[in-house]
Amino acid sequence: MKELKAYIRPYNLEATVEALQQAGAPGITVVDVHPVGYGFEPNYFSTAREITRQTPQIVKIEMVCHNEQVSDFVDIILANTHTGEKGDGRIFISPVDEAIRIRDQNRGPDIL
Numbered sequence: 001m002k003e004l005k006a007y008i009r010p011y012n013l014e015a016t017v018e019a020l021q022q023a024g025a026p027g028i029t030v031v032d033v034h035p036v037g038y039g040f041e042p043n044y045f046s047t048a049r050e051i052t053r054q055t056p057q058i059v060k061i062e063m064v065c066h067n068e069q070v071s072d073f074v075d076i077i078l079a080n081t082h083t084g085e086k087g088d089g090r091i092f093i094s095p096v097d098e099a100i101r102i103r104d105q106n107r108g109p110d111i112l
Contacts, residue, residue, distance in 0.1 A: 001096040001109050002070050006061045007033065008081045008089040013059050016080040020063070023076055026112040029062040058089070064096050066109060 008016060017028055035058050065073060074091060081089055101111040 001064055001099060001112070002067055003062065003064050003094045003096050004070065004073055004077075005092045005094075006077045006081070006089060007035070007058050007091075008061065008077070009087065010057050010059050012081045013061075016061065016077055019076045019080055020061075020073060023072055024069070025063055025073060026065060027063060031060045031062065033058050033060045064099065064112060066112065 006016075013030065017030065020028055061077070063073070070093060074093070077091055098107060099109065099111050100107050
């Protein structure tokens with residue numbers, strides 16, 4: 001299993017999530033984030049309030065999927081978010097060692 005995290009522009013979110021769902025994404029989490037770094041001047045901000053007020057809106061899509069789905073899901077994210085401009089976003093892929101469904105305590109890739 002792999003975890004995908006994609007940091008994208010908010011206006012790309014709806015189309016990206018719809019395409020992932022149509023492709024069989026097992027579950028998607030969306031989180032509003034406020035980036036610091038990646039070209040933003042870290043010394044400019046003096047408080048957390050200033051960080052959230054001054055940084056651009058970014059959303060993070062998180063999902064865990066089977067290894068064989070990773071390439072397809074990455075291609076979908078790229079197709080829905082790539083403009084070639086600075087700020088298109090980032091995708092990170094990490095291994096998932098174990099998954100546990102809390103309700104019945106089942107473990108492994110079948111819980112997806």
